[in-house]
Amino acid sequence: MSYEGTTVPRRDSPAGECDYCGHPFPTTDRLVLHKGLEHPQELDADEEDAFISARADEEDELRTLRLKALGALVLLYFGFLMLYAIVA
Amino acid sequence: MPSSPDSDTNSGARREGHTESGPESRLHNWVVSNTKLRLLVQFVTWVSVLTLFTETVAAGNGMTLSKQPRDTLAIPRWLYLATGGATIGASALLASFVTDRAFIRYLHSWSFPGPTIDDWRTPIVWIGRGLGIVVLGLAVYLGVTGPQLPTASFTILVTFVVVRAGLPMLTYLGGNLWPVLNPWRGIVSLLPTGYRTYPEELARWPAVGGLLLLVWIEVVFPVSTIPSTLSIVILGYSVVTIAGAVLVGPNAWFGNADPLSVLFRFFGAVAPVKRRDGKLTVKLPGSDLTDSDLITDTSDVAFVIALIWELTYSGFITTQTGAATIEALASLSNIGVGAVQIRAILIYTLLFVSGYVVFFAAYWYAGVLSRRRTGTYITAKRIAFRFAPSLLAIAAGYHLAHYTGLAVSLSPALGMAIVSPLSPPANPLTLSPPGWFEGLSIAYVLVGHLLAIWAAHATAYELFSSRLVAIRSQYPFIIVMIGYTVISLWILSLPGATPPYLP
Numbered sequence: 001m002s003y004e005g006t007t008v009p010r011r012d013s014p015a016g017e018c019d020y021c022g023h024p025f026p027t028t029d030r031l032v033l034h035k036g037l038e039h040p041q042e043l044d045a046d047e048e049d050a051f052i053s054a055r056a057d058e059e060d061e062l063r064t065l066r067l068k069a070l071g072a073l074v075l076l077y078f079g080f081l082m083l084y085a086i087v088a
Numbered sequence: 089m090p091s092s093p094d095s096d097t098n099s100g101a102r103r104e105g106h107t108e109s110g111p112e113s114r115l116h117n118w119v120v121s122n123t124k125l126r127l128l129v130q131f132v133t134w135v136s137v138l139t140l141f142t143e144t145v146a147a148g149n150g151m152t153l154s155k156q157p158r159d160t161l162a163i164p165r166w167l168y169l170a171t172g173g174a175t176i177g178a179s180a181l182l183a184s185f186v187t188d189r190a191f192i193r194y195l196h197s198w199s200f201p202g203p204t205i206d207d208w209r210t211p212i213v214w215i216g217r218g219l220g221i222v223v224l225g226l227a228v229y230l231g232v233t234g235p236q237l238p239t240a241s242f243t244i245l246v247t248f249v250v251v252r253a254g255l256p257m258l259t260y261l262g263g264n265l266w267p268v269l270n271p272w273r274g275i276v277s278l279l280p281t282g283y284r285t286y287p288e289e290l291a292r293w294p295a296v297g298g299l300l301l302l303v304w305i306e307v308v309f310p311v312s313t314i315p316s317t318l319s320i321v322i323l324g325y326s327v328v329t330i331a332g333a334v335l336v337g338p339n340a341w342f343g344n345a346d347p348l349s350v351l352f353r354f355f356g357a358v359a360p361v362k363r364r365d366g367k368l369t370v371k372l373p374g375s376d377l378t379d380s381d382l383i384t385d386t387s388d389v390a391f392v393i394a395l396i397w398e399l400t401y402s403g404f405i406t407t408q409t410g411a412a413t414i415e416a417l418a419s420l421s422n423i424g425v426g427a428v429q430i431r432a433i434l435i436y437t438l439l440f441v442s443g444y445v446v447f448f449a450a451y452w453y454a455g456v457l458s459r460r461r462t463g464t465y466i467t468a469k470r471i472a473f474r475f476a477p478s479l480l481a482i483a484a485g486y487h488l489a490h491y492t493g494l495a496v497s498l499s500p501a502l503g504m505a506i507v508s509p510l511s512p513p514a515n516p517l518t519l520s521p522p523g524w525f526e527g528l529s530i531a532y533v534l535v536g537h538l539l540a541i542w543a544a545h546a547t548a549y550e551l552f553s554s555r556l557v558a559i560r561s562q563y564p565f566i567i568v569m570i571g572y573t574v575i576s577l578w579i580l581s582l583p584g585a586t587p588p589y590l591p
Contacts, residue, residue, distance in 0.1 A: 005470040014465065024465050025553075034553035037189075061556055062187050069181045076178055080171065088163045 029054045165581055172530070172577040173570045176537050180566040183545040184559045192546050196375040202361075202368035216265070217274030224271040224326070226509055231319025234509070239498065239516045241315040242505040247322070248312055249502045251348075253491035256355050260484040263363075264356025266349060272326060273342055273349075276333040286340035292387035296394055298347035303398040304440060307405065308433050310591045350391060357382055357477060358484045358539075377477040377543035378550050386469070389476045390448060395483040397447045399490055400576060401440055407582035414439075415588050432589030450571065451479070454564035461564070462557045474551050475565050478543035482569065485536015486576060489529035493521045529580050537573050541566065 006024055008014050014024040016031045020039045025031035035043060036051030043051065186192065205212075223246060231243035238244045258265060267273070302325075305311060311318045333341035342349040356362075360373045376382070383389060404410040417435045418428060455472030464471075501516040544565050548558035 005467055006465040007467050008465050026463050026465060030552075030554045030557065037553055058555055065556065065559065066185055066187075069184050073178060073181050076174055076181075080174060083167060083170075084163075087167055 029057065033058065165578070168581060169574050169577055172534065173574045175534055176541060176570045176573050177566065179538050180541050180545075180562065183541055184562075186545070187555050187559075189549055189555075192549050195372060196378055196546055198372055198375065199364075200370040202370060204367050205363065206366035213268050216268035217271060217277070220269045220271030221274050224322070228319050228322055228326075230509055231315040231322070234315060235514075236315055237514075237516075238313050238315070239501045239518055240505065240513065241318075242509040243315045243318050243322070244312060245498060245502040245505045247318060249495055249498045253495040256351070256484075256487055257491065257495070259352050259355040260358040260480075260487070261360075263359045263361030263368075264352050266352035266356075267342075270342065270349065272329045272333065272346075273338055275326075275330055276338045276341075279330075279334055281334050282337035284335050286336040286344060290344065291385040292344050292350055292391055294345035295347045295350040296387055296390045298345070299351065299391065299394050299398070300440075300444070302347060303402065304437065307402065307436055307440070307587070308590065351395065354382075354392060354395065354480055355484060355487075358480050374481050374539045374543050377480060377539075378547045379477065380474060380550075383473045383476045385473075389451070389472055392476050392479045392483065393448045393451055394444065396479060396486060396572060397444045399483065399486040400447075400572075400579065401443055403486075403490055403576070403579040405436070405439075405587045406584055407579060408585040409582050411585040411588050418589065429589050429591075436587075436590075447572075450568050451476075451565075454568045457564040458561045462552070462561045464552065464557060464561070466551065471551070471561065474547050475544055478540040478547060478565075481539035481543055482536045482572060485532050485534070485539070488536070489532040489576070489580065492528065492532070493525050496521050496525075526580070530577060533573065533576050533580065537569055540569055544569075 008024055012026065015026060015028045017024045018031060018034055018038070020035070020042055023034060025034060032047070032050045032054040035047055036055070227243045227246050231241065234241055234243065255266065255269075305321060309317055309321070311321050329341070329346060332345055335341075336345075343353075344350070357376050357379070358374050360370055362369050362371060362376070383392070405414065414432060414435055417439075418432050421431050421435065422428075452468075452472055455468040455475070458471050458475075459466065459468040497519045499519070501518055504513055504516055544562050545558075548561050549555065552558040552561060
């Protein structure tokens, strides 16, 4: 079953397709997250556990990303502070 | 297929209904856990941080610009542009802190139901369209017979101050009134229609062509200075519109092919007031920009980009740099054939088309990059379709920046032309907007972009199941938006001029 609005590159092999709507995903964690968000009623216990752990992993990675974003913001802020101090 | 093809994650409404215990409630708790508690805290922090950031940048620019003529900035121009670009980048970074799906969905589905209007719709539409037809008739008639002074002409004032400036502002700041006022629709509703079916594959391309053509006519012909020329253009537009609507039926024509109707429909997507299920509903501005059914074809993307580009272009050619560019290109192209006016018009056209292609290509390439960088299987086309509505907020910001001054300065003249359309005063009053209007324009451009950044963020969360992918998918679009902002702020900082070689 193909899913509207998606294409799988020829060299790629998808990690899996959603059992409920046929949406293909390149990695298992994206598939697991999709199932949990999109079809919460249909999941069995295993899928649910997988979703919860994928979500915890995602949360950790998001925390790292937030730190990086904060770093970038600080750099940007002080960069501009310096620029204004020198130029204006 | 239980889900709509355009969203991976539209489960919010579904989830709200069930609170019974069992396997689902564990999941439920995970996804919407302590949301209520965090909502308020996040919202307050967010709003205050964002306002603080934009206010300081906008106010800073406003101050430096207000006291001197346009061409002397207190800070170097590159720093002013870099600050504007950095504002967009910083707000995108800030947006990436909001990772709570429930919160985003809450903001975008918040609505306040207003009065039911469907009982009143028919009489209102009749009155509105009747008024529209009277104004249209007067505009055509007075353009030919009335005074030929632009600021005293009913035709020019109604076309530019009302239709070009005021109505779009009303549309994106309030709600879309055009379907009620559209005079051509009023005329067509009295005629037999629908001799052909509208070819689906044309989609909104006729409207894209029409919009570009209208802007080209506005640039090349003296429609904003000679009322009789404008009358001819309005008459031509009316003939095409009525013929088209009679041929394919008013719904197909005004939904797909009529540039004005499509323009107002798209600007209406930004608006806070909507008509939904027969009721007037108030929503947060721009909260419908995540809708997947707004942009369904490449031509829709082309139209949205055309809205941004035409405002950028008409801004550019009315600056000294723009005029100098045209003059330089005109003298470069002097190969001994053709009058300089003809070559100048060619150059205007070439610049118009090539800039549009660049703007469109930049956006489309962002979609391709977004797909490549995230490794998603969602097609670049669908990504481009989903992110395109956020550009409407940018277009609205540009429009407000470019037309507020015009609307304010000509509003007394418009008032007099409306009160006595047949015998307007010989020397109508025009206001000159105060200097801080310049700073206000910069603020409008930035606010439009910030709304777009937010809309893109929310869209990415609708489109992708992984929040990390959702954040990464936005990067190319943010870079394109920074590019658009910098170009727009640059144009606003240039001293004004009259476009050369034009009648």
